[in-house]
Amino acid sequence: MSVAPEMQKVFQYIDDHREEYIELLKKFSAQPSVSAQNWGMREMAELIKDSLRKMGVPAELVETHGVPGNPIVYGELNYGKKYTATAYNHYDVQPPEPLEQWKTPPFEPTIVGDRIYGRGTSDNKGSMLSRHCAVDAYLKVYGKLPINMKFMVEGEEEIGSPSLEGFIKDNSEKVKTDCFMWEGGTRTVNGPVHVSFGVKGVTSFELRCYGANTDLHSANASIVPSPAWRLVQALATMKNDRDEITIDGYYDTIVPPSEEDMEFLKTLPFDEEATKKRLGIPAFINNLTGVELQKKNLFLPTLNIQGIQSGYTGKGGKTVLPSYAFCKMDTRTVMGQRPDKVMKQIREHLDRRGYSDIEIIPGSNTLPFRGSPDNPLFKAVVKNIPDIYSQPAAVFPSTPGSTGVGFMYELTGIPAVCFGVMNEESNAHAPNENIFLDDYICGIKLTAAVIHDLGELG
Amino acid sequence: MSVAPEMQKVFQYIDDHREEYIELLKKFSAQPSVSAQNWGMREMAELIKDSLRKMGVPAELVETHGVPGNPIVYGELNYGKKYTATAYNHYDVQPPEPLEQWKTPPFEPTIVGDRIYGRGTSDNKGSMLSRHCAVDAYLKVYGKLPINMKFMVEGEEEIGSPSLEGFIKDNSEKVKTDCFMWEGGTRTVNGPVHVSFGVKGVTSFELRCYGANTDLHSANASIVPSPAWRLVQALATMKNDRDEITIDGYYDTIVPPSEEDMEFLKTLPFDEEATKKRLGIPAFINNLTGVELQKKNLFLPTLNIQGIQSGYTGKGGKTVLPSYAFCKMDTRTVMGQRPDKVMKQIREHLDRRGYSDIEIIPGSNTLPFRGSPDNPLFKAVVKNIPDIYSQPAAVFPSTPGSTGVGFMYELTGIPAVCFGVMNEESNAHAPNENIFLDDYICGIKLTAAVIHDLGELG
Numbered sequence A, B: 001m002s003v004a005p006e007m008q009k010v011f012q013y014i015d016d017h018r019e020e021y022i023e024l025l026k027k028f029s030a031q032p033s034v035s036a037q038n039w040g041m042r043e044m045a046e047l048i049k050d051s052l053r054k055m056g057v058p059a060e061l062v063e064t065h066g067v068p069g070n071p072i073v074y075g076e077l078n079y080g081k082k083y084t085a086t087a088y089n090h091y092d093v094q095p096p097e098p099l100e101q102w103k104t105p106p107f108e109p110t111i112v113g114d115r116i117y118g119r120g121t122s123d124n125k126g127s128m129l130s131r132h133c134a135v136d137a138y139l140k141v142y143g144k145l146p147i148n149m150k151f152m153v154e155g156e157e158e159i160g161s162p163s164l165e166g167f168i169k170d171n172s173e174k175v176k177t178d179c180f181m182w183e184g185g186t187r188t189v190n191g192p193v194h195v196s197f198g199v200k201g202v203t204s205f206e207l208r209c210y211g212a213n214t215d216l217h218s219a220n221a222s223i224v225p226s227p228a229w230r231l232v233q234a235l236a237t238m239k240n241d242r243d244e245i246t247i248d249g250y251y252d253t254i255v256p257p258s259e260e261d262m263e264f265l266k267t268l269p270f271d272e273e274a275t276k277k278r279l280g281i282p283a284f285i286n287n288l289t290g291v292e293l294q295k296k297n298l299f300l301p302t303l304n305i306q307g308i309q310s311g312y313t314g315k316g317g318k319t320v321l322p323s324y325a326f327c328k329m330d331t332r333t334v335m336g337q338r339p340d341k342v343m344k345q346i347r348e349h350l351d352r353r354g355y356s357d358i359e360i361i362p363g364s365n366t367l368p369f370r371g372s373p374d375n376p377l378f379k380a381v382v383k384n385i386p387d388i389y390s391q392p393a394a395v396f397p398s399t400p401g402s403t404g405v406g407f408m409y410e411l412t413g414i415p416a417v418c419f420g421v422m423n424e425e426s427n428a429h430a431p432n433e434n435i436f437l438d439d440y441i442c443g444i445k446l447t448a449a450v451i452h453d454l455g456e457l458g
Helices: A005-016 A018-030 A041-055 A121-142 A163-169 A219-222 A225-234 A260-264 A272-279 A292-298 A339-352 A376-389 A406-410 A437-455 B007-016 B018-030 B041-055 B121-142 B165-168 B216-222 B227-236 B257-264 B271-278 B290-301 B341-350 B377-388 B405-412 B438-455
Strands: A059-062 A073-079 A083-092 A110-112 A116-117 A149-155 A181-184 A194-196 A203-210 A305-313 A322-333 A359-366 A394-396 A417-418 A433-437 B059-062 B072-077 B082-090 B110-112 B113-116 B147-154 B179-182 B195-196 B199-208 B304-309 B324-333 B359-366 B394-396 B417-418 B432-437
Touching: A005 A018, A005 A121, A005 B377, A005 B405, A018 A041, A018 A116, A018 A121, A018 A437, A041 A059, A041 A073, A041 A121, A041 A149, A041 B304, A073 A394, A083 A121, A083 A437, A083 B059, A116 A437, A121 A149, A121 A433, A121 A437, A163 A406, A181 A376, A181 A406, A181 B290, A194 A376, A194 A417, A203 A225, A219 B290, A225 A305, A225 A322, A225 B227, A225 B304, A260 A292, A260 A394, A260 B110, A305 B216, A305 B227, A305 B324, A322 A339, A322 B216, A339 A359, A376 A417, A376 A437, A433 A437, B007 B018, B018 B041, B018 B121, B018 B438, B041 B059, B041 B072, B041 B121, B041 B147, B059 B257, B082 B110, B082 B121, B082 B438, B113 B438, B121 B432, B121 B438, B165 B405, B179 B377, B179 B405, B195 B377, B195 B417, B199 B227, B199 B341, B227 B304, B227 B324, B257 B290, B324 B341, B324 B377, B341 B359, B377 B417, B432 B438
Parallel strands: A083 A149, A083 A181, A181 A417, A194 A394, B082 B147, B082 B179, B179 B417, B195 B394
Antiparallel strands: A059 A073, A073 A149, A110 A116, A116 A433, A203 A322, A203 A359, A305 A322, A305 B304, B059 B072, B072 B147, B110 B113, B113 B432, B199 B324, B199 B359, B304 B324
């Protein structure tokens, strides 16, 4: 259970070229590629294509047909009948706003102490380059990889991957693989690297409730129906004060964790006291702790109020009876739940209780996914982490959050393992995004060692 | 049951001086007197004092000691041991904003068709002048009134009458009276004049609920408490879906309507179908109609959500777990309920259900009041309306709304009767405030006839 001896040369190469790989991360992070603002997308794709080619990977841009239809960078190293891994990444980043909260300019990557700051460093140009540079180092040392590798870098992940389904349908040969190396892992600062082989899905929607055709003086509240109260009362039928979702049948189809999944929960790096202190809360929901807390966190769905609004919410008071109320919600789903089924359950639940007038506006979806700890890629990642990071991995059979991995599994049936170079202070999607330089270098080494071990599968 | 024959001369005088009285209303309405903006207050008070004096009423400004401490215009016609009525009014008006929605300038009173438009015409310079001009006409015709009259015009009604309590304490002799002629009546357009001898009170407050010390990614919703859900669930314990307030003991102390009160409900001018159509609602609460609808409207408390807000309420969605939720509320109270008691009931109700963490921020209060139909002033008003308006009065034993009359009753123990010159399209507190000129003239006649009849009491 340690790094293969053949990796010493590769690790040495990586250490010797540390500055070169950091420069490459700087170069990539300096190129804006904000999909939501259609800013620098093709330039970024070209940069990656050229970089892969320079490393010896035949790469091309594959045009897509969604909106906006940013190209996907695709590359492949094919050595015949061998295990194939695909590095899935994305080259688009979140908008840098609010600009005034950045301590260094978002697109001028800056090293401060042991971290590099800049938009995209963590999500996910750092993780992407950890795959690419690992291949580069391996090729430089051994001339070829022990497995087939594919590279897929999309440009629309931050806006919901609208072109991904079309790409997969049109390029079934390119998509074919044994497993995806997925982004989305993280690390506890000064603690273990997180590896996961599952995610929750998320289904977003909005409830809307209407009363009179205009706001009225609140003297009318005796006789004119209140949409604010009606929404509150409808919501109260959907979850009880023990945080149990009371939508009819909501838990009926969910796949419970296996015994093996539950075993992993015992070793998760989660400092309950520190977390409560940091968040300023006296207790977690239902005073849960330990394995029960993590079981709820990873294996039970949520029903979250993102926001709710009705009527007058300014300074002081206003004696008004509101004419409209809405509630933006998301539900984090687990294996066995599907967005269409969930939306149908909510509609029927409300109808059955006489709330047919409450409109449900569907929003975006991602799907839940749960893989297996027997997955060779997962095993290789977990095996190599202790030597490289000087401490064992924290294994998450699922994560409380959601990524596109469930959607990919839905479309291809191919599992994924999530690991990367970011950490819990990386500020992904926020100002002052950053990663530790050492985590970046370790990520390159980890990927290289994983590639090597997967070669043993023949 | 008709206007006394002695009134013919007075009515003739009023008709002959119609233009003069309308000019006076124009003059008063042209003088801005916005208490919230401290705009023109003393100028307005002086104008009223001078006008009363010109009419033959000894009047003065009584300084007050609240904040802002606008003077109260006080006048008195004392003929010895007789029935005394006090015309209570206010000279301040609501701010004219939003200015762009006015079709004529708010402080340039303008006659369009049979109405006069301008800020204050309805609330309540028209009603105030209907009292003053009635006295003027009566004095011009008969030289003296058959009763004692007092005149009290405050300048802070629109900002909650902060100086009124002090004034009453410091001026017990001036305040002493048999009954207040209160503002606040209205009229159904082309329909009956409304007269009321009761009002609901209103107690405003805000509920605040806190979660983590910052908004979090909604992936945390499995284990970190949600203040939005907590507030929703707390609210759901306070009212059920049949609009019954379920706060412990909330209905226990309320004074039910008398049989006489209930009789009045049968004659109220309320076109249910037209109202539903106008508001765009399929039914009133609980499908109520007729007397049951009016009973709830006038004699049961409300618990209204003025506004509720938590988390993200902008465009689209945002996967956020909010850290804070609040709800602005008002409860319209009825006889037997008191603001302090009501606030205590809500606090105890929440505490008993484990919601001690939910903060209650108290707001403003007015008190409920219910008088008696045996009140001589009330009887005189109702008696004289049919001849003057060509249709009988609509009698409201209580109103769904709230005014300062309950507070005055609390402080003095003196009842009030509410009638005035505005109508249901008067846009009080809104742009294009207006009254019908004929309603103004009829209001002057009605007050004069009432003064005459009260004189019969000796």
